[in-house]
Amino acid sequence: MAEADRRQAAHDALLAWCSELGSGTWEQFKRACAHLRLGGPTSVARVLSVLGHVEFDWRARRFACAPATLTTIQGMPGRFLVCGQRPLGHLEGLRLAAEHAGVDIDVAREPAHQFGAGPGTVIIDADPVEAAEFAQLAGLRFAPDVACAIVDELPAVSLETAGEPTAPDERFPGCPVDPDTLIDRWDAPASNGGYIDGLWAWRTLRRQRAVYLRREGQWWHLPVGEYGPYLTTRPKDAPDLLDHDRANRILIVDGRAPLPELHARAAVLCSGRLPLPQPYAPGFRLDHYVNVPAEIAEAIITNLTEASP
C-alpha cells in the first residue's frame, strides 16, 4: 500500500477511534498515534482540530470529539461538509437517514482523500432548503457558514491579551527565534547584556517548545505559540507572513508562521481541505488554504497583522 494511502487509512482509523471513545487523555491519544505510525501526535492533533473533528484541552491534557455537524462549503451552496464525530458506520447511517427522510441527498461513498495528511473529507450533495431538515433527522448539528461565524468570534490580538506576564524557567534551555526566518537559533551567540527582546523558544518538561516574547525587558509567555510570529517585531523588509490570492481564493500562509488554531479552522472549513504545502526552498514552504473568499481571508489577515507592533 502506498505510504499516502496507508497514512490516509490511519488518519481515518484515528478519527473513528476518537469518535468511538468520545473523549480521552493525551496519553491515550499519543499511544494511538504511535500504533498507527502517524508521527508526531501534536501535529496530528492540530489536523483533527482544524478540521473541526476533535477539541484538545492542552492544560488538562485531554481530548474530546466535537459533535457531528453539517456545515456549508463556501461558494458551493449545494454541497455540505460533515465534521466532528465520525464513528464507524457513520456514512452508512447518513445514507440511511437520507433514504428514510425521502429527501434528495447524495452522501459520498467514501470520504474525499486528503493524501495522507488527515482524515478524508465527507461531503454530501443536498438542496440547501432541505439541508437543515436532513441534519436534524440524521442527528447532526446544522451550522451553515461556520467559517464566517468563527472569524466573527476571533478575539482582538495583542500581547496583553494573548500573553501571560511570566518569565521562563531558567532551569530549562531556551534560544532566540530569528525574527526574519522564524527559525529557532540555538546557535545564536550569547548576548552580553543578557536576554534580547524578541521571540524565544523554551524547552520545558511539559512542552517541547514553549514560546515566550520579550518586549522592553518584560517577559510574556504565549500559551498559544502560533501568535508569536504575529506579535514579535520583524525586520521591515521581511516578507509578509500572510497573503490572499483573490482570483483563485487562496489564503497563503508562510509555513514558519502557522495560523493559530481558530484562524486555521475558519480557513480550512471554507473547503474541508487541509492546507496544501508548497515548498519553495529547503525547509521553507507556503501553506495554501483553498477556497477562502476575500471577506474571510481579509478578516484573518487583519486580525493577525493588527497584532504586530
Next chain:
Amino acid sequence: MEPAAPLSLEALTGALLEELLLAGSDGHTVLLGCDDQALRAACRRAGASGDPSLLLHGALAGVAPLTLDGGLRGALNALREPPADLVVLCACVLAASRMRADDQHATQAYYARLAELLGLAVHEPWPGVAGFERIPERFARFARWLERDQRGGRGRLALPSNPQPSLVGVPISQVLLRRVDRDRLGVLFDRYQGALRIGRDPLRLLRASSLRHELTAPAQRLLERPEMHEPLRAALLAAYQAWDGTVVDARGRRSRAGAVRLGLSPGRMTLNVSLPGLESAADVHDPDGLALRLPAWPQELTLPAGCLAHAATGPVLLTSPAASGLRVRALPGPLMLFDTAETGFWLTGTAGERPVIVLTCEPGLTGRAWGARRANVPLPAGWALICDVSADELPAELRDPPEEEPTSVGPVSLAGGLPLEAGAWLLDHPPVLVGDLGEPVPVDLVEADGRRRQLGELLDKEPFALDAIAGRAGTQTIEVAGQTFQVELATRGLRAGVGAFAHYPREPRLAFAGAVDTETAATWGPPAGAVCGAAVDGTGDPAWRPPVTVRAQGLVYAIRRDGTVTPHNQGPAPYWARQAGLPPGGPWPIPDPDTVVWACVQSRSYPRVLALRDEPVTLSDDVLDLADRFADAPVIDRGAGEGAPGRWLVLVDAAREEEAALDG
C-alpha cells in the same frame, strides 16, 4: 391459568430439538439449557400459543397420565428411545432453571419445582417425583444419540461424570443460569449497563468482576470451563436482554434501579432520583414514611435529607403504597460513586479514567486524609463527600475492569492497538503481544469449540501482531507461554464526553487558552460564543438563508420580475474540488436569486420550468419568447405555491397571443 391449544409431543419435541440443539454445532460442547425463554421460543416455533408450561404439561399428559404415584414412569415407558423422551428431559432441566428462593421454596428445592411443573405434589418417599431415578440414564442415552445418530452435528452433550447430588445434579448441570443466578446478575447488569448497552462481552465483564462469586456453584464452575464459554455467553446475553431493570438486594428485595444525579454547589448537596421508563408520576414512600411523588421520566425527585442516613445499612427503596406496586432503588447503599456526564454527576458502578465523586460512610474511605477534596456540605454523621477521587484510590472492586484481562503475571503482555474501554479494542486494531522470553514460543488462538490454531511464534522482544483476529468482532482467546489473554474487538465504544471542550474567544480570560471544558468556562460566566468543532454556539441564529440552487448540466434561463432574462450555467469546477475528487455536477446557485421568478432549464431529455416565486413578471419580448419555447415543459414548484402551473400557462398564452398578433 389460561387454556392452551394442545401441542402434540412430536411437534414439541421437534421444536425443542431445533431450538436447543442447533444443527451445525459440530465439535461444540452443548447443554440442554431449557429454561422458560427457550421453551417459549420452542412453542412459538411449533406454532402454538398459550402458556408454554401448560403446553409442555399437556404434551406429556397426552402420552401418559401424570399421577403422584406414577410420576414420570408412564411417560418414560411410552417414550423409550431418544429423541422421543426429549420433552421429559427438558421438563427436568426447566425445573432446575427455576430454582431460586421464594416464599414457598428454598433455592435447593428441585423436586418441588419439577412437581409443580408436572402438576403434582412432591412424592414421598424419595425421589420427590416418582420415576426420577431413571432420568440420569436417559440423559446418558440422549448424549449417545447425539454422538452416534446425529454424528455430533448437534454438538456433544456435556454431562457430569460425578454429579452432586447424584440424581438432580444431572439436570441441574444442564442449566447455564438458574433463576437465582439471573436474579443475582441484575447487580452486574446494573453496574455495567453502559458497557452492555454498546455490546460489550458480558462473559468477560462477569469473569473480571467479583460479582461472579455471587453466582451459584454450578454457574461458577461453568466459568472455569472454556468449552462452555460460548453457550454461557449466549445465556448471559439472553438474560441481559430479558432483564427487567430490577436488582435483587441481599435481603431478597427486588427493585428497579433509579438514576441518581448528584447536585453539588458550595455548602449544599442534593440527591435527585429519576426512573427511566416511568411514563406517569407515581406516589411513593421513603423509609421514613414520607409521602413523595416520583415524576415521570426524565423529571427528578429531590430526596429528603433523611434518606441518606438509611443508606448506611443498605439500599434505600422508595415504595408504592400498593402491595404489588412500584419499588425503586433510590440509593444503592453505603458507598456511591458519581461520574461526570453531559448533564451532571450521575451515579455509576465503577470508576474509570475520569476521577469520580465518592459519597460514603465506609470507615475505610471516610477515615482517610482527603484534605481539600473533602467537600464541606451538611451530611449525616459518619458520611463524607469526597471529590476528584481516582480509580486507583478505590478498592479494586470499584474500578473498571483493567485494559488487559487479568492473568497470572508473566513475561508476555498486550500493548498498543486502539483500545476502547477496559479489555476492548476497536475492530481491525487489536493489540500486539510483546514478551521477553529468550526463545520463540507458539501463539495459539483458542476457538469457541476449544480447538487451538497456531497463529505463529512470538520471537524474542519482537511484537507479535494479531492480524489474524483483527477483523473478528467479539472476544478472542489467545494463549502464549502459559498465559491466557481475552481480547475483545468491538465496533462501538462508549462515545462519552463528546462536545466536552470548546473555545470561548469572547471571554478575555479564555480567549487564548485554547479549548477548555465547560466547567472551567462556567467559572467565568458561563461565557457566550462557544466554538466547538464546526459550530459556534450562543451567538443566535446565523444570518444564512438557503440559496436557490438547480441541478442541471445545461443552460438555465432566469426570468426576473422586471422582465429581464439571463442565461446561466454551472461553470467549471474549481481545481481544488477536482483535486479532492469531488464529482462534477451537483447543485449550483443562480446569481441574484431574490429577483428570479422562473428558471427554465434547457435539457434535451428533460426540459423543465422551475417556479421560484409567486410574483408577476413584466411581459418583455424575452420573457414571451422563453415562455413559447418552454410551453410544453413540466412546471415544478420550488416554493411558488400550488398555482404555479396555472401562472406559467398565463405566460404561455400571452406568448401565443403575441405571436398570433404578429402573424395577423
